[in-house]
Amino acid sequence: MSTATKFKTLKDIPKEEYIAPGNTMCAGCGGILAVRIFHKALGPNVAWVNAAGCMTISVSYPLSPLKSNWLYTAFASAPAGAQGIRDALDVLMAKGKLQKSEDLKVVVVTGDGAAYDIGFQSTAGAIQRDLDFYYLCYDNEAYGNTGFQMSSSTPYASSSKTTPVTAAYPYGNTGRKKDLFEAWRAMKAPYVATLSNSHGVDFLRKVEKGEGIRGPKLYIDFAACPTGWGFDPKYSIEVEKLAVQTGVWPLKESVDGVVRHTYVPRALTPVREYLRTQERYGHLFKPVEKPEAIATIQRSVNDYWAKVAAEESTQATPAPA
Numbered sequence: 001m002s003t004a005t006k007f008k009t010l011k012d013i014p015k016e017e018y019i020a021p022g023n024t025m026c027a028g029c030g031g032i033l034a035v036r037i038f039h040k041a042l043g044p045n046v047a048w049v050n051a052a053g054c055m056t057i058s059v060s061y062p063l064s065p066l067k068s069n070w071l072y073t074a075f076a077s078a079p080a081g082a083q084g085i086r087d088a089l090d091v092l093m094a095k096g097k098l099q100k101s102e103d104l105k106v107v108v109v110t111g112d113g114a115a116y117d118i119g120f121q122s123t124a125g126a127i128q129r130d131l132d133f134y135y136l137c138y139d140n141e142a143y144g145n146t147g148f149q150m151s152s153s154t155p156y157a158s159s160s161k162t163t164p165v166t167a168a169y170p171y172g173n174t175g176r177k178k179d180l181f182e183a184w185r186a187m188k189a190p191y192v193a194t195l196s197n198s199h200g201v202d203f204l205r206k207v208e209k210g211e212g213i214r215g216p217k218l219y220i221d222f223a224a225c226p227t228g229w230g231f232d233p234k235y236s237i238e239v240e241k242l243a244v245q246t247g248v249w250p251l252k253e254s255v256d257g258v259v260r261h262t263y264v265p266r267a268l269t270p271v272r273e274y275l276r277t278q279e280r281y282g283h284l285f286k287p288v289e290k291p292e293a294i295a296t297i298q299r300s301v302n303d304y305w306a307k308v309a310a311e312e313s314t315q316a317t318p319a320p321a
């Protein structure tokens with residue numbers, strides 16, 4: 001696989017727009033920004049397969065802000081829809097009714113509700129069948145379009161509609177975020193990556209890399225959600241950047257099971273700087289600060305990066321002769 005890239009700086013982001021302005025997503029939505037950048041990286045020949053979620057509202061027949069194709073499916077069915085489109089394209093090309101140049105890249109686009117929960121089983125089936133498709137999850141860490149209920153991507157100590165802060169649960173959510181990256185890796189998907197809209201070149205390069213890999217490819221985009229997380233939409237990119245700088249959202253990829261971190265913060269910014277930007281963590285700071293919960297989150301981030309450092313030093317150690 002070639003390591004050459006056409007994306008060297010932010011100036012290399014393609015100018016072509018595939019999503020019209022004025023769509024129905026919330027201001028500052030990280031999800032629609034992820035779709036916009038992903039589309040720029042892939043070019044015009046894309047067939048989107050959408051599982052129910054926030055993004056569904058952006059394309060409601062007969063209106064669509066997209067210049068490309070869009071198939072809407074129920075929550076759990078997007079990978080099956082992708083299989084149908086991929087098969088149809090392959091059959092048409094085999095019969096000579098479609099030129100190779102007219103082929104489409106099939107991209108499932110879902111929120112974390114479908115990716116982590118409701119669509120997980122059908123996704124596992126598509127991975128098992130080695131379906132050649134992209135899977136873009138805009139991860140806003142809850143069920144955004146139904147009122148921000150908890151999903152299995154919802155992080156520890158955040159509040160959501162179904163994990164409110166109460167006397168019995170002073171930190172809100174007691175559960176831990178599911179590790180979707182590792183779940184796909186365990187299922188032997190050839191390419192798995194995390195993305196942040198705040199790191200555009202890293203984002204584009206990963207999509208570019210996926211184009212050279214046949215089979216199921218997962219992209220989990222950290223999609224800032226001003227409406228559900230509770231912050232001013234103008235700070236979306238800042239919040240995403242802080243998630244990377246604090247180490248809360250590691251940027252990494254796995255090619256055939258081998259993991260590489262594509263960005264390692266030189267020094268981790270304390271997680272409290274990230275947490276305090278959002279109302280969903282507001283109870284950790286007021287009416288009085290809850291240092292135990294903040295320390296628990298910090299410890300989990302520190303443990304993750306200590307493990308990464310240990311693994312990287314092991315890989316650097318030459319094997320004994």
Ligand code: SF4
Pocket residue numbers: 025026027028029030031032054140144145223224225226227228
């Ligand atoms: S609820 Fe969040 S993810 Fe959904 S459209 Fe609004 S900002 Fe985007």
